[in-house]
Amino acid sequence: MIQNFLARILFMPFSILYGLGVEIRNFLYKKKLLKGVSFDIPIISVGNLAVGGAGKTPHIEYLIMLLKPYIDIATVSRGYKRKTKGYLQVQAGHNAEQVGDEPLQYKRKYRDILVSVAENRTFAIPQLMMANANLQAVLLDDAYQHLAIKPGLNILLTEHDYLFTRDFLLPVGRLREWKSGYKRADIIIVSKCPPVMTEASKAVITKEIAPLSYQKIFYSYYQYANPYFLFNGAQRIALTEDTDVLLICAIAKTDYLRDYLESKVGFLKSLEYEDHKYFSDFDMSNLLRHYQAMEGQKKIILTTEKDAMRLELHRKFLIDNKMPIFVLPIQVAFHFDEGKSFDAEIKQFLLDFKV
Numbered sequence: 001m002i003q004n005f006l007a008r009i010l011f012m013p014f015s016i017l018y019g020l021g022v023e024i025r026n027f028l029y030k031k032k033l034l035k036g037v038s039f040d041i042p043i044i045s046v047g048n049l050a051v052g053g054a055g056k057t058p059h060i061e062y063l064i065m066l067l068k069p070y071i072d073i074a075t076v077s078r079g080y081k082r083k084t085k086g087y088l089q090v091q092a093g094h095n096a097e098q099v100g101d102e103p104l105q106y107k108r109k110y111r112d113i114l115v116s117v118a119e120n121r122t123f124a125i126p127q128l129m130m131a132n133a134n135l136q137a138v139l140l141d142d143a144y145q146h147l148a149i150k151p152g153l154n155i156l157l158t159e160h161d162y163l164f165t166r167d168f169l170l171p172v173g174r175l176r177e178w179k180s181g182y183k184r185a186d187i188i189i190v191s192k193c194p195p196v197m198t199e200a201s202k203a204v205i206t207k208e209i210a211p212l213s214y215q216k217i218f219y220s221y222y223q224y225a226n227p228y229f230l231f232n233g234a235q236r237i238a239l240t241e242d243t244d245v246l247l248i249c250a251i252a253k254t255d256y257l258r259d260y261l262e263s264k265v266g267f268l269k270s271l272e273y274e275d276h277k278y279f280s281d282f283d284m285s286n287l288l289r290h291y292q293a294m295e296g297q298k299k300i301i302l303t304t305e306k307d308a309m310r311l312e313l314h315r316k317f318l319i320d321n322k323m324p325i326f327v328l329p330i331q332v333a334f335h336f337d338e339g340k341s342f343d344a345e346i347k348q349f350l351l352d353f354k355v
Helices: 002-030 056-067 101-109 121-131 179-184 199-209 255-262 281-293 305-320 339-352
Strands: 043-048 073-077 114-117 137-141 153-159 187-191 216-224 232-236 244-249 267-272 299-304 325-328 330-334
Touching: 043 056, 056 073, 056 101, 056 137, 056 153, 056 330, 056 339, 073 101, 073 121, 101 114, 101 305, 114 121, 121 137, 153 179, 187 199, 199 216, 216 255, 216 339, 244 255, 244 281, 244 305, 255 267, 267 281, 281 299, 281 305, 299 305, 305 325, 330 339
Parallel strands: 043 137, 043 153, 073 114, 073 137, 153 187, 187 216, 244 267, 244 299, 299 325
Antiparallel strands: 216 330
């Protein structure tokens, strides 16, 4: 505890300098000395104040499932840690190194929508509009700090167990900007809530966040489905008390996932890496070694949908060694029967949108 306190004191000047730089940039946009670009189609941005782990990908997927039956939509991401540059339309045949794990996940699951990656998302949106003249809305992934674009609707995520109100600027904390940045949000979602949540706990968090008069606040959680085999989505299994699981993942936080698995399976061992890591040949050999050392009769390897995009790069190794690697799908749900209210907010934004 003392070492942690001393580290915070040591890094505090760097956090202050970082915050000053962010504040100057935000001030320039606020005073219109730097101008964000608006587009003549609705833009919905999903992001957070902190680095990683708030659940942007499942919430983008929620919006995709909500909107794609009715309108033509597209997504724009940076393509974090991809090994290509510039604007690229994602195809199902791409791999994670070419386009990034999350955009590839969107395209594989929703093949009838346009998915793109670009460092310059201001440039990407006109490209998407040229690619589909009927495009009716764009979802911006992880773009809360991307002030070069003025979204029509700004959705801010903050984790239930790591609220932005209790955090501090990098590198002392995890915030990308000052807490006051939450004021730009139109909708605030407290994500990764416990599966069971009381009205009393909701009231406490709502009071702490103190949403402004124009902001709506919602509380979401994850629902997990039965895992499917990485190389055959039709092959599914149920997680039971006699299942032994070796979890391999490279995501920002595993607490929520581990809590779920520990409530479902008999034995859980995990191999955890930094977020978005590309697994090496050594990592795969280590995975095999740990799997072979497990003694259970019903043992599997489990991973997340995002990690599956990068594990697929080792397809030959996994198949040659007959490794039963399954993928755990998740969906977002809303507490307090507020899913319909959230959906209505999104639909009303689209109906009210004017060029």
